[in-house]
Amino acid sequence: MSEGPDLRVRIGSLELANPVMPASGCFGPELGQIVDLNSLGALVTKTVFADPRSGNPAHRLDETYGGMLNSVGIPSDGAEAFVERLLPRYLAWSPPTIVSIGGLTVEEYFDAADRLAGVPGIAAFEVNVSCPNLEAGGLEIGAVPEIVERVIAGVVARSPVPVIAKLTPNVTSIAAIARAAEAGGATALSAVNALQGMAVDARTRRARIGATTAGLTGPAIKPIALRCVWQASRAVSIPVIGIGGIADVDDALEFLLAGASAIQVGSATFTRPDTMVRLVDGLRQRLAEEGVASVGELVGTLDTRSSEHDLVTASAAG
Amino acid sequence: MSVQAERRSVPLARLPDSGPFAPVVPPPVLVEAPVADHRRVAAQYWRLSLAAPDIARQARPGQFVMLTVARPGEPAPVLPRPMAIYGVDSARGTVDVVYRVVGEGTSRLTGWRPGEPMVTVGPLGRGFVLRETMKRILLLGRGIGTCSLTSLAAEACAQGVRVVAVASARNPDALIGPDDYRAYGVEEVIDVVDSDGSSAVDVLAARLDAACADGVDEIFVCGSGRLLAAAADIADRTGAGVQVSLEAHMACGLGFCHGCAAGRPGLPHETPLVCADGPVFRYPDPAAVPA
Numbered sequence: 001m002s003e004g005p006d007l008r009v010r011i012g013s014l015e016l017a018n019p020v021m022p023a024s025g026c027f028g029p030e031l032g033q034i035v036d037l038n039s040l041g042a043l044v045t046k047t048v049f050a051d052p053r054s055g056n057p058a059h060r061l062d063e064t065y066g067g068m069l070n071s072v073g074i075p076s077d078g079a080e081a082f083v084e085r086l087l088p089r090y091l092a093w094s095p096p097t098i099v100s101i102g103g104l105t106v107e108e109y110f111d112a113a114d115r116l117a118g119v120p121g122i123a124a125f126e127v128n129v130s131c132p133n134l135e136a137g138g139l140e141i142g143a144v145p146e147i148v149e150r151v152i153a154g155v156v157a158r159s160p161v162p163v164i165a166k167l168t169p170n171v172t173s174i175a176a177i178a179r180a181a182e183a184g185g186a187t188a189l190s191a192v193n194a195l196q197g198m199a200v201d202a203r204t205r206r207a208r209i210g211a212t213t214a215g216l217t218g219p220a221i222k223p224i225a226l227r228c229v230w231q232a233s234r235a236v237s238i239p240v241i242g243i244g245g246i247a248d249v250d251d252a253l254e255f256l257l258a259g260a261s262a263i264q265v266g267s268a269t270f271t272r273p274d275t276m277v278r279l280v281d282g283l284r285q286r287l288a289e290e291g292v293a294s295v296g297e298l299v300g301t302l303d304t305r306s307s308e309h310d311l312v313t314a315s316a317a318g
Numbered sequence: 319m320s321v322q323a324e325r326r327s328v329p330l331a332r333l334p335d336s337g338p339f340a341p342v343v344p345p346p347v348l349v350e351a352p353v354a355d356h357r358r359v360a361a362q363y364w365r366l367s368l369a370a371p372d373i374a375r376q377a378r379p380g381q382f383v384m385l386t387v388a389r390p391g392e393p394a395p396v397l398p399r400p401m402a403i404y405g406v407d408s409a410r411g412t413v414d415v416v417y418r419v420v421g422e423g424t425s426r427l428t429g430w431r432p433g434e435p436m437v438t439v440g441p442l443g444r445g446f447v448l449r450e451t452m453k454r455i456l457l458l459g460r461g462i463g464t465c466s467l468t469s470l471a472a473e474a475c476a477q478g479v480r481v482v483a484v485a486s487a488r489n490p491d492a493l494i495g496p497d498d499y500r501a502y503g504v505e506e507v508i509d510v511v512d513s514d515g516s517s518a519v520d521v522l523a524a525r526l527d528a529a530c531a532d533g534v535d536e537i538f539v540c541g542s543g544r545l546l547a548a549a550a551d552i553a554d555r556t557g558a559g560v561q562v563s564l565e566a567h568m569a570c571g572l573g574f575c576h577g578c579a580a581g582r583p584g585l586p587h588e589t590p591l592v593c594a595d596g597p598v599f600r601y602p603d604p605a606a607v608p609a
Contacts, residue, residue, distance in 0.1 A: 028574025
């Protein structure tokens with residue numbers, strides 16, 4: 001084995017070769033046509049529902065200042081078709097495959113977990129609790145701590161593999177949601193999913209997105225995502241996977257320092273399809289340059305004195 | 319699937335994976351392609367030439383590339399831009415696109431200078447199928463949609479296929495392709511514009527009938543629902559087939575973002591995807607055409 005920084009991270013029983021993985025929805029095995037997916041820490045599927053469902057009407061995408069809006073609507077072929085047709089294409093690669101599951105009711109999550117639990121090759125589940133909750137008037141499932149705990153506990157009870165709760169930022173207290181997921185038995189959290197947003201065309205006076213509202217992602221949401229990771233990681237003792245606007249090594253390090261044990265890359269894969277691979281290489285190089293032996297050494301080590309602090313005290317002393 | 323055209327809905331089918339209507343689909347690559355040349359070619363249009371020999375060698379007419387407008391180290395604009403391959407020069411190893419400046423992304427794109435390496439993915443999608451049985455073809459392009467047809471014209475002319483090409487636009491400044499069509503050896507170039515009424519469907523239809531008096535084997539369309547409907551009308555009367563290249567918003571170009579799903583909402587499936595199943599589709603269904 002070559003000398004160099006140790007990039008391995010542990011998410012419960014899951015050992016990853018490095019902390020870099022795709023964010024659900026912004027990835028598919030199709031990317032393997034142009035990028036070596038074997039260099040990633042893990043693969044994460046698009047969200048699978050128990051039963052087939054269609055996506056939203058066009059337009060589904062829009063660009064914003066430093067970000068993008070998407071309202072694809074989580075189309076899914078359903079659990080059985082996923083296992084038969086799509087999962088093998090993920091399993092053709094060596095990194096562990098994390099399967100994202102969703103539902104519009106609590107029972108639908110359990111249904112998806114029931115149908116997927118025990119399927120060979122699934123290394124972990126990531127529970128997408130950002131779906132609209134049909135039982136609560138469309139409020140996100142992930143916005144109510146009690147529901148998050150129920151959903152996670154139910155999936156954990158059905159799953160032989162680690163369960164990651166993917167948190168939504170569209171909440172009053174992400175710490176409360178994080179604690180609820182931990183209480184439900186989650187192995188880890190991932191934070192955050194897209195922020196709710198929308199876009200209007202003033203000239204035509206029409207919505208720019210077919211479903212009117214959409215999820216905002218990309219560099220524009222990074223400060224919010226960092227804050228969420230910071231607050232969530234301080235509220236729980238399980239690992240947090242950071243997501244939100246990560247495009248380069250500095251971004252990744254910022255999330256690690258703020259408390260993330262690993263990171264996911266979403267929109268930046270669209271900008272540059274090789275972003276994740278470059279991040280793995282860049283992290284290795286950067287840690288070596290800074291004399292950091294293991295990526296785990298950095299996790300949650302943020303010095304909360306602002307970086308202007310020394311300047312201020314120096315001038316006060318002068 | 320179907321596309322809503324102004325006068326009629328034209329049902330389109332995915333080109334098959336095998337048989338006479340199966341497109342050649344080379345594997346895409348990701349390259350950092352230096353800008354070889356970049357210039358304004360009309361009021362709103364720019365032509366960008368990228369040194370991408372691996373793409374130039376493989377690309378088929380009707381395929382596209384995804385161009386990252388964000389410079390290396392810049393995180394935005396977040397979305398790359400899908401662009402039809404206007405032409406390739408396999409000797410020089412260059413891939414050309416022509417684009418219209420419509421917003422922030424394309425206006426930033428105009429700032430790219432020769433030598434700067436642009437993240438480019440391609441060739442992407444399933445392009446046009448030019449069969450040996452097609453001796454005479456008609457190309458119908460409108461506005462920026464013409465950019466999907468120019469490389470097809472070049473290849474068809476090189477193979478001795480007789481080509482009639484229509485370039486339609488709002489006004490003469492927005493016409494793309496007529497000069498290149500003539501340079502490739504297109505037999506008849508018909509440019510029509512809204513500003514003098516020549517692009518009106520009934521006016522154009524009469525000229526198309528005259529141009530197709532010797533018969534037409536296949537019609538290729540991009541950029542206009544009205545032109546697609548006109549092509550389908552000719553096809554119904556003459557037995558010609560129609561291949562149309564669709565345009566859609568997309569983020570990945572490979573098939574995983576699902577931004578470009580063209581299926582009807584409400585159906586429990588997402589296909590076809592314009593990027594991976596298209597962008598070229600056919601009317602009538604190729605499966606219904608005897609080999």
